Amino acid sequence: MLEGKVLVAQGGGPTAVINESLVGAVIESRKFASVQRVYGAHHGIRGIIDEEFLDLTQETAHNLELVASTPCSALGSTRDKPDAAYCREIFNVLQAHEISTFFYIGGNDSSDTLRIVAEEARQRDYDLRCIHIPKTIDNDLMVTDHTPGYPSAARFVACAFAGINLDNLALPGVYVGVVMGRHAGFMTAAAALGRKYYDDGPHLIYLPERPFAMENFISQVKETYERLGRCVVAISEGIQDASGQPIAQALSKNVEKDAHGNVQLSGSGALADLLTAAIKESTDISRVRGDTFGYLQRSFLGVVSDIDSREAREVGEKAVQYANWGEEDGSVTIHRTGFYSVEYRLTPLQEIAGKTKVMEDAFISSTGNDVTDEFIMYLRPLLGSGMPDAYHLRPNRVPKILNK
Amino acid sequence: MLEGKVLVAQGGGPTAVINESLVGAVIESRKFASVQRVYGAHHGIRGIIDEEFLDLTQETAHNLELVASTPCSALGSTRDKPDAAYCREIFNVLQAHEISTFFYIGGNDSSDTLRIVAEEARQRDYDLRCIHIPKTIDNDLMVTDHTPGYPSAARFVACAFAGINLDNLALPGVYVGVVMGRHAGFMTAAAALGRKYYDDGPHLIYLPERPFAMENFISQVKETYERLGRCVVAISEGIQDASGQPIAQALSKNVEKDAHGNVQLSGSGALADLLTAAIKESTDISRVRGDTFGYLQRSFLGVVSDIDSREAREVGEKAVQYANWGEEDGSVTIHRTGFYSVEYRLTPLQEIAGKTKVMEDAFISSTGNDVTDEFIMYLRPLLGSGMPDAYHLRPNRVPKILNK
Numbered sequence: 001m002l003e004g005k006v007l008v009a010q011g012g013g014p015t016a017v018i019n020e021s022l023v024g025a026v027i028e029s030r031k032f033a034s035v036q037r038v039y040g041a042h043h044g045i046r047g048i049i050d051e052e053f054l055d056l057t058q059e060t061a062h063n064l065e066l067v068a069s070t071p072c073s074a075l076g077s078t079r080d081k082p083d084a085a086y087c088r089e090i091f092n093v094l095q096a097h098e099i100s101t102f103f104y105i106g107g108n109d110s111s112d113t114l115r116i117v118a119e120e121a122r123q124r125d126y127d128l129r130c131i132h133i134p135k136t137i138d139n140d141l142m143v144t145d146h147t148p149g150y151p152s153a154a155r156f157v158a159c160a161f162a163g164i165n166l167d168n169l170a171l172p173g174v175y176v177g178v179v180m181g182r183h184a185g186f187m188t189a190a191a192a193l194g195r196k197y198y199d200d201g202p203h204l205i206y207l208p209e210r211p212f213a214m215e216n217f218i219s220q221v222k223e224t225y226e227r228l229g230r231c232v233v234a235i236s237e238g239i240q241d242a243s244g245q246p247i248a249q250a251l252s253k254n255v256e257k258d259a260h261g262n263v264q265l266s267g268s269g270a271l272a273d274l275l276t277a278a279i280k281e282s283t284d285i286s287r288v289r290g291d292t293f294g295y296l297q298r299s300f301l302g303v304v305s306d307i308d309s310r311e312a313r314e315v316g317e318k319a320v321q322y323a324n325w326g327e328e329d330g331s332v333t334i335h336r337t338g339f340y341s342v343e344y345r346l347t348p349l350q351e352i353a354g355k356t357k358v359m360e361d362a363f364i365s366s367t368g369n370d371v372t373d374e375f376i377m378y379l380r381p382l383l384g385s386g387m388p389d390a391y392h393l394r395p396n397r398v399p400k401i402l403n404k
Numbered sequence: 405m406l407e408g409k410v411l412v413a414q415g416g417g418p419t420a421v422i423n424e425s426l427v428g429a430v431i432e433s434r435k436f437a438s439v440q441r442v443y444g445a446h447h448g449i450r451g452i453i454d455e456e457f458l459d460l461t462q463e464t465a466h467n468l469e470l471v472a473s474t475p476c477s478a479l480g481s482t483r484d485k486p487d488a489a490y491c492r493e494i495f496n497v498l499q500a501h502e503i504s505t506f507f508y509i510g511g512n513d514s515s516d517t518l519r520i521v522a523e524e525a526r527q528r529d530y531d532l533r534c535i536h537i538p539k540t541i542d543n544d545l546m547v548t549d550h551t552p553g554y555p556s557a558a559r560f561v562a563c564a565f566a567g568i569n570l571d572n573l574a575l576p577g578v579y580v581g582v583v584m585g586r587h588a589g590f591m592t593a594a595a596a597l598g599r600k601y602y603d604d605g606p607h608l609i610y611l612p613e614r615p616f617a618m619e620n621f622i623s624q625v626k627e628t629y630e631r632l633g634r635c636v637v638a639i640s641e642g643i644q645d646a647s648g649q650p651i652a653q654a655l656s657k658n659v660e661k662d663a664h665g666n667v668q669l670s671g672s673g674a675l676a677d678l679l680t681a682a683i684k685e686s687t688d689i690s691r692v693r694g695d696t697f698g699y700l701q702r703s704f705l706g707v708v709s710d711i712d713s714r715e716a717r718e719v720g721e722k723a724v725q726y727a728n729w730g731e732e733d734g735s736v737t738i739h740r741t742g743f744y745s746v747e748y749r750l751t752p753l754q755e756i757a758g759k760t761k762v763m764e765d766a767f768i769s770s771t772g773n774d775v776t777d778e779f780i781m782y783l784r785p786l787l788g789s790g791m792p793d794a795y796h797l798r799p800n801r802v803p804k805i806l807n808k
Contacts, residue, residue, distance in 0.1 A: 010574075013575070014570070014571050014574045014575070037802075039802055040797065050807065051802075051804040051805065051806060051807050052801075053801070053802035054797060054799065054800055054801060054802065055800040055801070055802050056797070056800075058800040059797060059798060059800060063795065063797070063798065066793075066795035067795045067796070067797055069795075070570065070793075070794045070795045070796075071567055071570055071571075071794075072567065072570035072571050072573070072574045073574040073575075074574075074795075074796065074797050075797065076573065076574050076575075077574040077575050078575075079575065092806060093805075093806060096805040096806050097802075097805060159704055159705040159706050159707075160700050160704055160705075162705040163475055163476065163699075163700065163703035163704045163705040164699055164700070164703060166418070166474065166475055166476035166703055166705075167418050167475075167476045167699055167702065167703040169476065169480065170414075170418045170476045170477040170478075170480050170481040171417070171418070171477075171480075171481050171482075171483065175699070194705070268673065268676075268677055268680070268693075268694065269672065269673010269674065269676055269677050269694070269695075269696050270673065270677060272672075272673055273672055273673055273674060273677075276672070289672075289698075289699065290672065290673070290698075291673075291696065291697075291698030291699055291700065292673050292695065292696065292698075293695075293700070294693075294694075294695030294696075295567075295568055295571055295579070295693065295695055296564050296567065296568070296695065296697070296700065298571065299567035299568060299570055299571040300563055300564055300567045301563040301564075301566040301567040301570075301598070301792045301794060302563050302707065302791075302792035303563075303706070303707075387706075388705045388706035389470075389474075390474045390475075390705060391467065391470035391471045391473075391474045391478075392471070392474075392478065393444065393458060393460070393463060393467070393471055393478050393479065394463060394467065395458060396458055396459040396460075396462040396463060397456075397457070397458060397459070398441075398443055398455075398457035398458065398459050398501070400455040401455065401497075401500040401501060402455060402496060402497060402500050403454065403455050
């Protein structure tokens with residue numbers, strides 16, 4: 001490891017296991033004699049600019065383990081996207097504090113930030129090792145088999161739809177659940193893992209990877225309802241029309257954008273309400289309900305995949321090992337080697353930074369409104385052990401006496 | 405037990421543990437020689453009218469145990485509210501099938517249905533024992549200390565807000581979470597159990613028991629945001645203005661009502677969207693998000709209080725024992741005898757039927773926007789064992805070098 005101090009920061013949206021990565025990086029870093037201190041930046045790169053550092057060499061291993069099992073960025077996060085001036089400020093601070101290794105835990109926006117920071121370091125002839133530790137519930141990073149944080153969020157979505165399906169079976173009607181995911185449908189697709197029996201929902205799954213047309217949606221809901229007497233729909237907040245315009249965007253008069261130019265999709269129930277209103281207008285189905293899963297799916301306390309926890313810990317640990325034994329910047333990527341096992345590699349930042357992976361065609365059914373068995377095989381091991389299960393009463397029907 | 409057949413039905417909204425009560429009643433009933441058969445009505449009283457019965461004496465104990473641990477009414481449910489004609493139809497069917505004991509698992513609407521059915525039985529001189537087995541996530545039944553189903557739903561709400569609080573700490577702003585509960589604030593109040601550290605949210609809790617005024621809401625959110633840099637709000641879908649008009653109702657042009665005359669509150673994100681829009685309009689807070697928890701909170705697979713499971717099983721079992729050893733109709737009620745232990749009693753149906761319990765004054769803070777320690781002491785043991793916990797990093801701050 002380069003002589004000097006280590007800095008760890010967390011960027012973007014929180015996940016259930018992001019602190020496993022933080023603690024993996026901190027505990028592994030503290031083993032090396034060349035590491036003078038391990039600092040954590042409060043609220044990501046914003047905390048670097050503001051010199052808001054916590055000294056994590058003065059934190060007990062015991063408390064670090066407790067924090068590791070707590071969801072949501074313990075250091076705080078940020079949505080800031082640095083420009084050149086912002087980067088100059090970052091360097092003044094890194095240099096002043098003798099930071100030689102920078103671990104940034106985040107998604108594709110964060111890896112792009114890290115790429116810019118690393119380039120600025122080279123231009124300034126400043127000796128800095130930059131390692132990106134992946135996390136995002138969206139599962140939309142290139143190269144890696146999947147991203148830490150996604151399996152736990154997918155487990156939440158699968159458990160939610162398993163319950164919603166039972167609820168809809170008890171009180172039949174149409175249910176529309178809107179799931180997070182701006183460009184990639186991985187989160188929404190996880191709803192399929194809530195199915196067990198042949199007529200279980202979600203019966204229809206709409207992903208941003210396929211153009212969404214309201215008239216097809218209505219007719220598919222209607223067909224399902226006529227066939228089963230009920231219909232459960234999983235739909236991505238990021239669904240787009242054929243021209244690539246997000247359906248949610250068309251709804252909102254005052255479109256709110258973040259620093260990365262992304263339109264705000266979550267934190268509003270408008271899309272679910274639009275879809276349920278359209279169903280009510282176009283059919284005579286009386287019971288139509290819609291929910292927007294919102295922030296629960298990324299932060300819910302107590303729904304975690306043990307596979308996800310372990311891998312999130314390992315990518316943090318591996319990041320430190322790459323920084324110590326290697327001489328390259330990069331992003332830690334996960335590669336599947338069995339059903340189920342993985343290995344880790346260091347991938348150059350430019351292969352990850354600012355790029356978005358979407359669901360491959362093999363994961364989406366030819367009808368465009370469901371996933372394939374290949375996707376189910378891809379996701380199932382990630383959900384981890386102890387997935388709750390649902391059971392039915394067997395239909396031992398009693399012969400009717402009056403209504404012959 | 406009266407010689408003849410036993411009928412079990414489930415009414416109203418599902419809960420996470422309603423099948424524990426079903427299985428408790430079925431397995432206990434199957435022990436008595438006087439019981440010829442145990443039938444389950446498919447979709448509550450609607451299934452009685454339609455003679456849609458399952459023979460639960462032909463179901464294995466093993467599968468019954470698996471169904472017991474599955475959320476949502478395994479027999480199916482109904483929102484039907486019977487009138488006199490409906491009741492006559494029920495009796496024709498009960499008589500034809502020689503039903504002598506009727507267990508109805510449900511809330512206050514269901515207990516009222518049972519009361520009408522029991523009265524009709526007396527008028528017809530038909531020997532029928534009617535026992536109400538309580539369930540409702542709303543916790544709004546009279547006499548009983550709490551209702552089975554509420555503790556698990558409360559656990560969901562507490563875990564959700566514990567996660568939301570961490571999310572809001574990582575990415576500060578205002579968050580408004582809308583929780584189920586038409587007249588009683590018990591579900592929303594459970595959000596307080598997600599708090600651990602002194603500045604944890606929810607910072608404001610709005611209940612239907614106290615009149616809601618938009619200008620007070622805005623100023624309280626603003627004050628909290630100015631003090632803490634963030635604000636998490638838990639708010640009941642049933643909040644009303646000073647005249648008793650639900651805030652959600654004023655929003656909806658096409659108000660949908662169920663058979664009991666209740667306005668539809670869930671299954672729409674309109675209330676959260678109204679509240680977040682009002683905050684955005686009246687303040688300069690940039691990050692304002694709102695979620696409506698919707699159906700997840702009553703059916704989510706895998707979030708169950710073990711105390712709730714046990715009690716839901718016991719009220720089903722006790723119902724059969726009251727039917728066998730007693731000679732009265734009634735509702736099984738739970739009475740707290742320790743911290744924490746309970747006993748069960750049979751309470752006359754008319755003390756429960758059609759009445760709604762709301763939160764007592766001692767549970768609501770004098771400011772009207774929080775709960776008291778007394779409420780926290782009331783709810784905490786119900787949440788059960790193994791509640792997940794959240795931990796913070798300790799603030800070992802590094803001295804600033806540049807920004808003196």
